[in-house]
Amino acid sequence: MGYQWNWSIFGSTVPTGETTYLAWLLSGLQVTVELSLAAWLLALALGSLVGVLRTVPNKALSGLAAAYVEIFRNTPLLVQLFSWYFVLPEILPFGLGDAFKQQLAPLTQQFLAAMLCLAFFTSARVAEQVRAGIGALPRGQKAAGLALGFTLPQTYRHVLLPMAFRLIVPPLTSEFLNIFKNSAVCSTIGLLELAAQGRQLVDYTAQPYESFIAVTLFYLLINVIVMALMRIVEARTRVPGYLGGK
Amino acid sequence: MISIQNVSKHYGAFQVLTDCSTEVNKGEVIVVCGPSGSGKSTLIKCVNGLEPFQSGSITVDGISVGDPKTNLPKLRSRVGMVFQHFELFPHMSITDNLSIAQIKVLGRGKDEATDKGLKLLDRVGLKAHADKFPGQLSGGQQQRVAIARALAMDPICMLFDEPTSALDPEMINEVLDVMVELAQEGMTMMCVTHEMGFARKVANRIVFMDKGQIVEDDDKDSFFGNPRSERARQFLAKILTH
Numbered sequence: 025m026g027y028q029w030n031w032s033i034f035g036s037t038v039p040t041g042e043t044t045y046l047a048w049l050l051s052g053l054q055v056t057v058e059l060s061l062a063a064w065l066l067a068l069a070l071g072s073l074v075g076v077l078r079t080v081p082n083k084a085l086s087g088l089a090a091a092y093v094e095i096f097r098n099t100p101l102l103v104q105l106f107s108w109y110f111v112l113p114e115i116l117p118f119g120l121g122d123a124f125k126q127q128l129a130p131l132t133q134q135f136l137a138a139m140l141c142l143a144f145f146t147s148a149r150v151a152e153q154v155r156a157g158i159g160a161l162p163r164g165q166k167a168a169g170l171a172l173g174f175t176l177p178q179t180y181r182h183v184l185l186p187m188a189f190r191l192i193v194p195p196l197t198s199e200f201l202n203i204f205k206n207s208a209v210c211s212t213i214g215l216l217e218l219a220a221q222g223r224q225l226v227d228y229t230a231q232p233y234e235s236f237i238a239v240t241l242f243y244l245l246i247n248v249i250v251m252a253l254m255r256i257v258e259a260r261t262r263v264p265g266y267l268g269g270k
Numbered sequence: 271m272i273s274i275q276n277v278s279k280h281y282g283a284f285q286v287l288t289d290c291s292t293e294v295n296k297g298e299v300i301v302v303c304g305p306s307g308s309g310k311s312t313l314i315k316c317v318n319g320l321e322p323f324q325s326g327s328i329t330v331d332g333i334s335v336g337d338p339k340t341n342l343p344k345l346r347s348r349v350g351m352v353f354q355h356f357e358l359f360p361h362m363s364i365t366d367n368l369s370i371a372q373i374k375v376l377g378r379g380k381d382e383a384t385d386k387g388l389k390l391l392d393r394v395g396l397k398a399h400a401d402k403f404p405g406q407l408s409g410g411q412q413q414r415v416a417i418a419r420a421l422a423m424d425p426i427c428m429l430f431d432e433p434t435s436a437l438d439p440e441m442i443n444e445v446l447d448v449m450v451e452l453a454q455e456g457m458t459m460m461c462v463t464h465e466m467g468f469a470r471k472v473a474n475r476i477v478f479m480d481k482g483q484i485v486e487d488d489d490k491d492s493f494f495g496n497p498r499s500e501r502a503r504q505f506l507a508k509i510l511t512h
Contacts, residue, residue, distance in 0.1 A: 167320050168357035172371035172423065173347025182370060186361045265405020266360045 033229045034238065045225055052221030053242050059135060059217060060204045063142035067203065068196075070143065071150025076180055078155045089151065096148035101209055104145055109137035109213045130214075138210035138217075146203050153195045157188030190261050197254040201247050208243075218242055271296045271427050271458045272317055277326035279312065286312050287323065288482045294427070299459045301469040301490075304479035305505060310462040311354075313479070314429050317460065318342075318349045331426055347375045350420030350428040354435050356412040358404035358419070364391065365400045368419050376423065383422070390418035394448050410441025417448055427458035434465055466509060470494060478502045 034046040077089035096104070113121040113133075124133060161184060169179030189196075211220035222239035226232045272294040279287040287309045294300045302310045315321040317328055319335045319342045328335040333345055358367050368387025372378045378386070391397050394414035396407075404412055413433055420428060430449065434442045446468050453459055453472035463469070469476060469490060476493040478486040478501075485499050497503045 162355060162357070164353050164355050164357040165359070167315070168351075168353060168359075170320060170343070171318055171346055171349075171351035171353075172419070173343050173375040174371065175343045178374060182374065183359055187359075190361065263361050263405065264403040265407075266403070 027233065029234070030231055031234055033225075033231050033234060036229075039228065045229065048221050048225060049218070049238055049242065052216060052218040053246075055135075055216060056204065056207050056218040056242075057246065059139055059210065059215075060142065060207045063139045063146065063207070064200060064203050066139070066143035067146035067150050067199075070147035072154050072185075074147060074151035075154025075158070076185070078151065079158045080176070093148045093151050096144050097152070101141070101145055101206055102212065105138065105141045105209055105213060108141040109134070112137075131216075134210070134213055134215040137213065138207070138215050142203055142207060142210070145206070146199055149199050149202075150196065153192045153199065154188060156195075157192040158184055160191055161187055187263075190263060193254060193258045193261070197251065200250055200254065204243065204246050204250070271298075271331060272460060273327075273329045274313070274317070275327045277313070277316060277323050277328060279316065279321065279323040286482050287316070290326070290479075290482075290484045292477050292484060292487050294458060294460050296458055297456045298474045299453045299457075299461065299472050300475050300477055301473040302460065302462045302477045302479060303464055303466075303469070303505075304485075307481075308479040309482040310479050311431050314431050314460060314462050317429055318346045318351060320351075343375070347371070347423055348426050350417075350423060350425035352413070352416050352420055352428065352430045352433045354432040356404070356409070356416045356436075358412055358416055360404050362403070363400070364396070364402055364404070364407070364415055367404065367415060368422050371419070372422055387418070387422050390421050391415065393421075394418045395444075408441060409437045410444045413437065413441075413445045414448055417445070417452075421452075427460070428452065430459065430461040430463065432462050432464075434463065464509060466494075466506075478505065480505075 034049070035044055037044055038048065074089045074092050077085050078093070080086055113124045115121065116124065124136075128136070165183055165187070166179055169183035170176070174182065207217060208219035210217055211223070214220075216224070218239055222235050225235040225238075229235065274290055274292050277287055277290045278285070290309075290313055292300070302314065304310050312321055316323050317330065317335065319340075323336060326336075330345060330349060334340055335342070335345065358364075359370070362370065365384060365387060368391060369380065369383035372383035372386060373380060388397065388400060391400055394417060396411055396414055396418075399407060399411065399415075404415070407415065417433075433449070434445050437445065442465070446465060449459070449461070449468065450472055461468075461473075473490045476486070476488060476490050477484055478493065478497075478499070480501050486493060486497060486502050488498070492498075493502070494506070497506060
C-alpha cells in the first residue's frame with residue numbers, strides 16, 4: 025500500500041509552534057466532553073418534564089408534549105443544528121438574535137448552538153423513554169398514590185418517577201452514549217470538537233490513519249467510561265426483591 | 271358515612287354503572303359482590319374519586335366527591351383504600367411505605383410517622399419485616415402491610431377492592447383475619463370481595479351487583495337465607511357449592 029505509518033506525529037509540534045498535535049486532539053476531546061455533558065443534563069431535565077407531560081390527564085398539555093417530541097425526533101440532527109446556528113439568530117425577536125451574533129465570541133456562539141441542538145434533539149428521545157417507563161408501571165400504582173391523598177404531582181414525584189427512572193436506566197444509557205457520538209455533527213458549524221480536530225490533523229500531517237484511529241479510540245474511551253458509570257447507577261438504585269435485585 | 275345516590279357511569283356507549291344507590295353508615299361493614307364485570311370495583315373507586323362518574327352523587331362524611339370544588343386529595347387522605355394487587359411502593363422499605371403519606375400528606379414528623387407505622391405493622395404481625403422491601407414479602411404479607419399503610423392515615427372509613435383475589439389460598443386467611451378484627455373494632459368498611467365466609471361473619475349488609483346495577487341490598491341473613499332475585503340465587507348457588 026505504500027503508506028508510511030508514523031505514530032510519532034502526535035508528539036510533533038504544530039506549524040504555529042506553540043503546542044503538539046496531541047494537545048489539539050485533547051482540546052477537541054475536552055470540547056466534546058463539555059458539550060455533551062452540558063447537553064445531556066439539559067436533555068435529561070427537559071426530557072423528563074416532557075415525558076411526564078405526555079402522560080398527564082390534561083389533553084392540551086399531553087398534546088403539546090407529543091408535538092414537541094414529534095418535531096425534535098422526526099427531523100434530521102444536521103438540519104436542527106443548522107437551524108439553531110444559522111436560522112434562529114436571524115429570526116429571534118427583541119434584538120436577541122443580533123446580540124447573539126455581535127456580543128458573543130464566535131466560539132461561544134458555536135458551543136451554545138451545538139449544546140442547545142443536542143439537548144433538544146436528545147430530550148425528545150429521553151421524553152419517549154420516560155413516558156415508556158411510566159407506562160410500564162402497574163396502573164394501580166398511580167391509584168394507590170392518589171388514594172393515600174397525594175396530589176398528582178406528589179404521586180409522580182414519590183411513586184411513579186422513582187420506579188420509572190429505574191426501569192429506563194438501560195435505554196437512557198444508550199441515549200447518553202448517543203449524545204457523545206452525535207456531538208461529532210457539530211464540527212459542521214466549525215466547532216473544534218474531537219472529530220473536527222481529527223480532520224484538522226489529517227490536513228496538517230497527511231497521516232489520516234493515525235489521526236482517525238486516535239479519534240476513534242478517544243470516542244471509545246468516553247463510551248466505556250459512560251457505560252461503567254451507568255452500570256454503577258443501575259447497581260446503586262436496584263430495588264431489593266424487584267427486577268434482578270436481591 | 272358513605273352515601274351513594276343514583277350513580278351512573280359510562281365509557282362512551284358502554285354503560286358501566288346504572289342508577290346505583292346505597293348507604294354505608296358509621297361502623298357498618300358492607301360487602302359488595304357480584305359476577306366479574308358487574309361494576310363492583312368501578313363503584314368502589316367512585317367513592318374516593320379514583321373513577322369519575324357522569325350522574326348521581328356520592329358523599330363521604332358529608333363531602334361531595336363529584337363536586338369539582340372538593341379537595342379530592344384531602345378527602346382521599348381520610349379514606350383508606352386497599353387494592354387487589356397491594357400496590358405497595360416497591361422502591362421503598364416497608365417502614366417508608368408506611369410513613370411517606372403521613373409525612374407528605376398529613377404533615378406529621380418523621381419520628382411520629384415511623385412510630386405510628388411500626389405500631390400498625392406490629393398489629394398486622396409483621397414487625398420483624400420493617401426494613402425489608404415489598405418485593406421480599408409474600409402476597410399475604412404485602413397486603414397486610416397495605417392495610418397497615420391505609421390505617422396509618424387514621425381513616426374515617428376503609429375501602430377494600432378485592433383484597434384477597436390475587437392471593438394464594440393459603441394466604442387469604444391471614445388477610446381476612448386482619449379485616450375481621452378491624453370490622454369488630456367498629457371500622458366503617460366497604461368491601462368488594464367474594465369471600466362469603468367473611469361476609470357471613472362480619473357484614474351488616476350485602477350489596478349484590480349485576481351488569482352495573484345494584485340488584486340486591488339486604489342484610490346478610492336475608493341475602494344468604496333467601497335472596498330475592500333469581501340472579502343472586504344463581505350466583506350464590508355457584509359460589510357456595512364447594
